[in-house]
Structure formats: structure tokens, C-alpha cells
Amino acid sequence: ETGVTQSPTHLIKTRGQQVTLRCSSQSGHNTVSWYQQALGQGPQFIFQYYREEENGRGNFPPRFSGLQFPNYSSELNVNALELDDSALYLCASSFPGGAIDTDTQYFGPGTRLTVL
Amino acid sequence: DAKTTQPPSMDCAEGRAANLPCNHSTISGNEYVYWYRQIHSQGPQYIIHGLKNNETNEMASLIITEDRKSSTLILPHATLRDTAVYYCIVGYGGATNKLIFGTGTLLAVQP
Numbered sequence: 001e002t003g004v005t006q007s008p009t010h011l012i013k014t015r016g017q018q019v020t021l022r023c024s025s026q027s028g029h030n031t032v033s034w035y036q037q038a039l040g041q042g043p044q045f046i047f048q049y050y051r052e053e054e055n056g057r058g059n060f061p062p063r064f065s066g067l068q069f070p071n072y073s074s075e076l077n078v079n080a081l082e083l084d085d086s087a088l089y090l091c092a093s094s095f096p097g098g099a100i101d102t103d104t105q106y107f108g109p110g111t112r113l114t115v116l
Numbered sequence: 117d118a119k120t121t122q123p124p125s126m127d128c129a130e131g132r133a134a135n136l137p138c139n140h141s142t143i144s145g146n147e148y149v150y151w152y153r154q155i156h157s158q159g160p161q162y163i164i165h166g167l168k169n170n171e172t173n174e175m176a177s178l179i180i181t182e183d184r185k186s187s188t189l190i191l192p193h194a195t196l197r198d199t200a201v202y203y204c205i206v207g208y209g210g211a212t213n214k215l216i217f218g219t220g221t222l223l224a225v226q227p
Binding site: 031033035040041043044045048049055056058078088090092094096104105108109110 | 160161
């Protein structure tokens with residue numbers, strides 16, 4: 001158990017719809033990263049939020065957007081869903097405490113999104 | 117793209133040491149080597165990381181070659197619960213590091 005929670009666990013949507021996924025970071029962590037993991041592949045970095053600001057983005061289109069709240073929880077929004085968006089969506093929290101040994105990212109269990 | 121190369125799969129007998137290799141020939145001087153694992157349908161779990169020196173914690177040991185172009189993760193006494201996909205990642209470290217995963221090594225621990 002990492003203390004990172006995600007909701008919902010599973011979700012089924014149809015093509016063209018919009019979806020919002022949620023992540024609660026581990027207590028005290030102010031950085032949240034989102035990853036997409038297609039079946040049989042390693043996770044791919046989507047974007048990262050640090051203290052409510054976007055801090056880096058991977059190669060994903062603008063219909064993938066996010067938000068981080070003052071309590072450091074985060075949302076991932078995907079508009080105009082496509083079949084290829086079917087994947088496990090993972091969030092990870094971390095705390096840049098200055099010492100390199102504190103840079104571990106703690107992953108949640110993920111949200112399995114199926115687009116029909 | 118991932119900066120690491122790992123074998124797609126390996127087997128290990130329960131109770132024996134599992135040695136998982138990773139090549140990272142283009143690693144730069146201030147990049148760390150991280151290892152994560154992912155048990156089926158769960159989120160990745162941090163195992164260990166290092167820069168130059170060998171590292172050991174309660175889960176595993178990390179051996180980095182002197183030229184830093186390759187490393188080996190060692191699970192000293194593998195159990196069935198260690199069956200997972202193991203990812204070797206290189207990055208600059210820090211809590212805002214964006215992890216670049218490859219396809220990893222599927223370690224199957226056999227009874």
C-alpha cells in the first residue's frame with residue numbers, strides 16, 4: 001500500500017465521450033504524475049503537476065488535460081475519447097524534498113478505462 | 117524512447133537468486149539507474165536506485181558496472197510473489213523526474 005488512491009477502479013465509455021479520472025496523492029506529497037499503460041506496454045508519461053502547476057508533458061494531444069487542487073489531489077480529463085485511449089491510467093505522487101533519496105515515486109493501483 | 121535494454125523474459129527457481137540485467141550504454145554522468153516492478157494489474161512499485169556505487173536495501177541489491185553502461189538487479193531469494201515485470205529506468209533523479217519506461221523483463225519464479 002502506497003497511500004495513493006485512484007477512482008474509479010474501472011470505467012467503460014464510448015467513443016467521443018469525455019472522462020475524468022481522480023487521484024489522491026500520498027500525504028505530504030505535492031507532485032503528481034500521470035501515466036498511460038496500454039496492454040503489454042510499459043507506462044507512458046502523460047504529464048506532471050507540481051504545486052498546482054503543470055510541470056512537463058509527454059507526447060499526448062491537448063485533449064488530455066489535468067488539474068491539481070490545493071490539497072494536491074489531481075484529475076486527468078480526456079475529451080473526445082478514441083478506441084486507442086483504452087488503457088490503465090496510473091498516477092504517482094512524490095515529494096521533492098531536496099535530498100535525492102526522497103525522489104521515489106509512489107504509484108496508485110490505476111484506473112482501467114475501456115473505450116467501446 | 118527508453119534508454120535501456122532488457123531481456124523480455126526470465127525464469128528463476130523459487131529460493132534462488134534472480135539476476136536481472138539491464139543495458140544503458142548512453143547513460144550520462146549524472147543520470148541515476150532506477151528499478152521498479154509491476155505485479156499483474158497493479159501499479160509499479162519502487163525497488164531501488166543508484167548512481168555509481170552498488171546499493172542494497174531490504175528488497176534487492178543493485179550492481180552497477182564501473183563504466184555505468186550496464187547494471188544488474190539481484191533478488192537474493194526469489195519467491196513466487198516476486199513474479200512481475202521489472203523495469204530498469206535511467207533518469208536525472210529528483211521527485212519531479214519523468215520516468216521513461218521500456219517494456220521491462222517479465223520474471224517468472226517457478227516453484
